[in-house]
Amino acid sequence: MYVSFGRKAADELAATQTFPGFNDVTKGTIEWRLARSPNGTAQPFATILRWNVRLNPADDSQPHSPVLVVTRLGPGGVCRVGYVDARANPDANELARKLADERARSFRCGVDKPSFVGNQPPASWSRD
Helix, strand or coil: CCCCCCCCHHHCHHHHCCCCCCEEECCCCCEEEEEECCCCCEEEEEEEEEEEEECCCCCCCCCEEEEEEEEECCCCCCEEEEEEECCCCCCHHHHHHHHHHHHHCCCCCCCCCCEEECCCCCHHHCCC
16 A cells, blocks of 8 residues: 655655555544644644554464554655554654654655664564
C-alpha cells in the first residue's frame, strides 16, 4: 500500500514508500501536525498515520504490527520522515509527535533517510 498527500500526490516520493510484504493503513484517525503562519493561519507540515505491517513478510500466518508513520508535507516534497513501532513503545504517539515536530519541516525528501524512533522494529520489515 502507498499513501501520499497533496495535489500531485502520485508524483511525490511518499507515493513510492511502503513496507515489504502485505501492509495496510489502519482505519481511523490521521493526525495533522500544524504550525501557525505569520498571518495566523494553521498550515499542516506533517501527518501521523497508523499502518499495519506484517512482521515477517514471508509468512502469511504471522500477525501484523501497528506502526506510526510520520510523513512530511509541503514545499520541498511529501515523504516519510520516520517510524515508531506502536506495539514496542507504550508512548508511541508522543514519540511520533516529537519526531514530526522536530524533523519534518527541515527534512529533505530524497536526501535525508527516514529513521526509527524508540524501541526498534523487527529487521524483517525495516524498509529504509
